[in-house]
Amino acid sequence: MAMAEINQAVHAGFSRKRAFSLAVPAAVLAYLIYVAIAFDLAGLAARARWDNGALLLQDFWSYKTHVTR
Amino acid sequence: MTDIAQISADYRGIAGRKRLYSFLLWGIFAALMISGLRLANDRNAGGFWDGLPQIFAFPSELIGEAIEKAGALPGHMLSYLPALIETLNIAAVATLIGVIGGGFMALLATPGLAPWPRLVPLFRRMLDIARAIPELVIALVFIFVLGGGPVPATLAIAFHAIGALGKLFSEVAENASPKPVEGLESVGANWIQRMWFGVLQQVGPNWISYAMLRFEINIRASAILGFVGAGGIGYALRNAISWGQGRYDAAAAIFILLFLTIVTFDQLSSMARERLVRGNAGGRI
Numbered sequence: 001m002a003m004a005e006i007n008q009a010v011h012a013g014f015s016r017k018r019a020f021s022l023a024v025p026a027a028v029l030a031y032l033i034y035v036a037i038a039f040d041l042a043g044l045a046a047r048a049r050w051d052n053g054a055l056l057l058q059d060f061w062s063y064k065t066h067v068t069r
Numbered sequence: 070m071t072d073i074a075q076i077s078a079d080y081r082g083i084a085g086r087k088r089l090y091s092f093l094l095w096g097i098f099a100a101l102m103i104s105g106l107r108l109a110n111d112r113n114a115g116g117f118w119d120g121l122p123q124i125f126a127f128p129s130e131l132i133g134e135a136i137e138k139a140g141a142l143p144g145h146m147l148s149y150l151p152a153l154i155e156t157l158n159i160a161a162v163a164t165l166i167g168v169i170g171g172g173f174m175a176l177l178a179t180p181g182l183a184p185w186p187r188l189v190p191l192f193r194r195m196l197d198i199a200r201a202i203p204e205l206v207i208a209l210v211f212i213f214v215l216g217g218g219p220v221p222a223t224l225a226i227a228f229h230a231i232g233a234l235g236k237l238f239s240e241v242a243e244n245a246s247p248k249p250v251e252g253l254e255s256v257g258a259n260w261i262q263r264m265w266f267g268v269l270q271q272v273g274p275n276w277i278s279y280a281m282l283r284f285e286i287n288i289r290a291s292a293i294l295g296f297v298g299a300g301g302i303g304y305a306l307r308n309a310i311s312w313g314q315g316r317y318d319a320a321a322a323i324f325i326l327l328f329l330t331i332v333t334f335d336q337l338s339s340m341a342r343e344r345l346v347r348g349n350a351g352g353r354i
Contacts, residue, residue, distance in 0.1 A: 028165065035162050038155070039219050053214035 134314070135321030145322035149305055153326055156301035159223050159294075160287035166223075167230025167287075168280045174231060175238030176264055182242055182250065184260045196239075199232025208294050222299030226290050230283055237279045238272070245271040274345040281338035288334060292327055302327060 036042075110117045135142065177183055178192035204225045211221030249267035258266065269276075295303015302323055309320040 032162070032165070035158050038158060039223070041220070044215055044218065044220050048215050050214060053210060056210055056213050 130314070131317045131321055134317040138318040141318050142322050142325070145319050146326050149302060149319075149323055149326055152300070152302040152305045153330060155219055156291050156295070156303065157288065157330070159219050159226065159291040159299075159301055160284060162223050163226035163230055163287050163291070164280060164284045166227035167234045167283060168276070170227070170231040171234030171238055172276065174235035175242055176268070178235065179239045179242045181247060182245075182264070182268060193239075196232045196235040199228055200236065201232075202228070204229045204290055204294065205297060208297055208299055212298050217298040217300065217304075219300040222291055222294040222301065225294065225299075226287050229290070230287060234279060234283055238276055241272045241275040241279070242268060278342040278345050281342055285331070285334055285338055288331060 106117075174192055174196055177185075178189055178196060180186065180189055183189050183192070207228055208221050208225035211224050215221050245268050249271070250263050253263045253267045291299070291301055292303040292306070295301045295305070296307045298304065306320060306323045306327075309316050309323060312319075
């Protein structure tokens with residue numbers, strides 16, 4: 001009888017831990033999805049100007065006039 | 070007897086010379102300092118002493134206007150709540166990325182735990198680079214590429230957080246006991262299993278406490294990054310301040326919001342850290 005009771009407590013602890021270890025990644029994933037929508041990631045990918053960044057990083061090793069009047 | 074007299078005379082001589090040297094050094098230091106400050110003062114527009122009383126001109130103007138329009142403050146605070154939430158989101162996502170990336174980098178950069186011990190210096194230097202580049206510079210590059218908004222700020226802060234957290238995490242992991250790792254290795258666990266079942270349990274409380282400390286720092290950093298065009302409450306604050314007179318009540322409302330947020334999260338995380346590391350409640354100041 002005592003063993004069965006201890007067993008039950010142990011199993012309850014296991015299932016609680018299992019639920020917890022699933023809930024935390026799920027919560028993080030849900031939060032990331034919410035942020036992706038709030039930050040408008042899809043629209044941002046369309047608006048990204050990689051040529052601009054390449055131009056800026058080029059200045060680390062080369063100097064060239066890109067714009068003249 | 071003469072020995073003692075000799076020793077004390079020598080000692081006095083040496084002590085006197087030491088005093089003279091330190092006096093001379095202080096004199097040179099003071100002369101350099103004064104001449105440098107005078108030069109800087111001469112080349113400045115406006116003098117140091119003339120401008121000194123004006124330090125409090127801006128704060129007093131801001132506070133005066135805020136008190137004058139105190140009735141509008143709650144409305145302003147409510148209208149800036151979405152910007153505040155964006156700032157908090159920036160900080161939270163950056164901390165998440167920083168914890169995951171920093172954790173991986175830390176385990177790769179810890180002697181004794183690393184899967185490739187020869188590459189530990191390489192990963193350490195990568196973490197150094199991530200810490201060395203200022204957030205503002207990374208944010209400006211990303212803003213140039215992606216345009217203004219919260220994502221450049223998130224990426225910039227996350228990059229910096231990986232470097233900072235990676236170093237702190239790896240220092241914690243160095244102190245972890247190797248016994249569970251060796252036990253797991255002896256029964257054939259691979260590297261990921263060894264880290265997951267042997268190391269993370271030991272370093273977990275300390276890692277979480279460092280992550281929460283980083284979250285506080287990231288809230289402040291994301292508020293500052295708003296000034297260069299990344300979104301959030303810093304952007305709203307810059308706009309309110311650049312509008313100048315007549316909009317200082319909005320700036321004051323943002324200052325109050327930021328102050329309350331930072332105090333709240335400082336208290337929350339110090340409470341949680343106290344509970345994690347020492348196992349008792351409390352920790353508020």
